[in-house]
Structures are given as C-alpha cells and as structure tokens.
Amino acid sequence: MxxxxxxxxxxxxxxxxxxxxxxxxxxxxxxxxxxxxxxxxxxxxxxxxxxxxxxxxxxxxxxxxxxxxxxxxxxxxxxxxxxxxxxxxxxxxxxxxxxxxGTTGWLWALFGWLLLPLGLLDARHMWLPDRLNAVLAISGLFLAGPMLEMSLLDRWIGALAAGSLLALVAWTYRRVRGGEGMGGGDPKLVAAIGCWLGWQPLPLVLLLASLGGIGWAVVAQRKGDRPLALRPVPFGVFACTAAFAAVPLWPLISAR
Structure with missing residues (x-):
C-alpha cells in the first residue's frame, strides 16, 4: 500500500x-x-x-x-x-x-473492522453468520500476510488447526453431555481468525478468549439466577477481542 x-x-x-x-x-x-x-x-x-x-x-x-x-x-x-x-x-x-x-496498521484496522460485526452479533443474538466468517477468512488468506509476516502456509495451517480443534471440542461435548456446548459458528470464526494470524499466535488467542469467557460467566452467574452450566457464553465476542489484541501482543511475546 x-x-x-x-x-x-x-x-x-x-x-x-x-x-x-x-x-x-x-x-x-x-x-x-x-x-x-x-x-x-x-x-x-x-x-x-x-x-x-x-x-x-x-x-x-x-x-x-x-x-x-x-x-x-x-x-x-x-x-x-x-x-x-x-x-x-x-x-x-x-x-x-x-x-x-503503514501497511501493518491498516491491516490491523481492517481486521478489527471485520471482527466488530461478528462480535456484536454474537453478543446480541448468539449468532455468527457464515457469510461474515467467510469474508473474514477469504480476506485474511489474500491480504493478511504482511500484518504479522506470516506465510500463506502458516495461515492455512492456522485455519485448519483452529477450526478442527474447536469442532472436536464441540463434538466431544455433545458426546459426553448430550447437548450443545458450542455454537456451529465458533469453529468457523476461529478458523477465519487463523487465516489472518497463522497458527503460531492461536494458543494465545484461545487462552485469552477462554479466560474472558470464564470471567464473564462467573460475573453473570453472580448477577443472575441461572446455573453456570446452563448459561450460554458468547464465545465469539471473546474470540474476536482476543484475536484483535493478539496482533500487538504476539510480537512482544515471541520477540527473542
């Protein structure tokens, strides 16, 4: 640019x-x-x-x-x-x-602007539309390389690894608990995030998102009367926030 x-x-x-x-x-x-x-x-x-x-x-x-x-x-x-x-x-x-x-900042801004509607829709409606996930994924594969200097291969691996991991978590929960523990849009969202960040920062993203979700659930439990196990958590909100935060955090953590 x-x-x-x-x-x-x-x-x-x-x-x-x-x-x-x-x-x-x-x-x-x-x-x-x-x-x-x-x-x-x-x-x-x-x-x-x-x-x-x-x-x-x-x-x-x-x-x-x-x-x-x-x-x-x-x-x-x-x-x-x-x-x-x-x-x-x-x-x-x-x-x-x-x-x-410069280029890195503009790509980070674009990443944030694409994440924002997904996070808001999940917060308000527990909905992560496939079309928005697809736009996030495709734009990441085509544009995001210079943002964190991740190769296309790294970003493909990130998409496949992240999506597969969350899909496995959702499948395991259904088998063990007999109900839905994760919406179908969450694995797709995290896969799309992998298209932007590559596979290396994804553990940081998942850690931050999980901590955010747990903290939100605990606070919501104290304010409400529904059991914690029955309270739906808008994981997409925390995944979007963590992904955006990971862009400046990852270079600091991975610096040698």
Missing part, C-alpha cells in the same frame, strides 16, 4: 478514524437490521416516523450530538447503539494506525 504508507503519521491516524466512523455507521445498521430480517440497502429512516434521513442526519457521532439523540421531525429517541458502534469503530482505526503506521 505505497500511497497509504506515504501518509504522515497524523494524517494516517485521522483518515483511519474517519473511515472507522463511516464503517461503524454501516456496521451498526447491519447488526440491527440483519437479525430482524430487514433489508440492508435503501435509505435510512427514522424508526419513529419513517422519515428518510438526509446527509445532515447521517454524519457519524456529530448528527446525534447536534440533535441531542432525537429525530428532528418527530422527536423519537435515536438508538444510542449507533453512536457507540461508530465510536468503537473509529477507535479501532486510531489505535491501529497510532500503533503501527
């Missing part, structure tokens, strides 16, 4: 933030509409009065701030989920380009 590599540090961070905010608006719409069976295309409309939203209503973060979080026509409250996702997506771009200006 010669053109992006040539950007000054501040310009790169600002551009990544802007791209993140714009993508965050689309990601929020996708997460809200897709599970409800609503079309992803077409004009955005107010959920209260159905008015088609114009450009001044769709500026990430700014429009909601100016309108105080309400529709200018009917006064209906705008779901704050939009602004939160836009902010997180923008921060992904800022963090990535501040940490690694």
């Amino acid at each position: 010669p053109l992006l590599d040539a950007l000054p540090f501040g310009a790169g961070v600002a551009l990544a933030a802007l791209i993140g905010l714009i993508l965050g608006s689309f990601i929020a719409t996708l997460v809200l509409r897709w599970p409800a069976g609503r079309a992803l295309g077409g004009r955005s409309r107010c959920d209260g009065c159905g008015r088609a939203l114009g450009v001044r209503d769709l500026v990430p973060l700014v429009s909601a701030f100016v309108s105080r979080g309400r529709c200018r026509t009917c006064g209906a409250r705008i779901d704050p989920f939009h602004g939160r996702v836009e902010l997180v997506s923008g921060l992904i771009g800022v963090l990535a380009l501040a940490w690694a200006p």
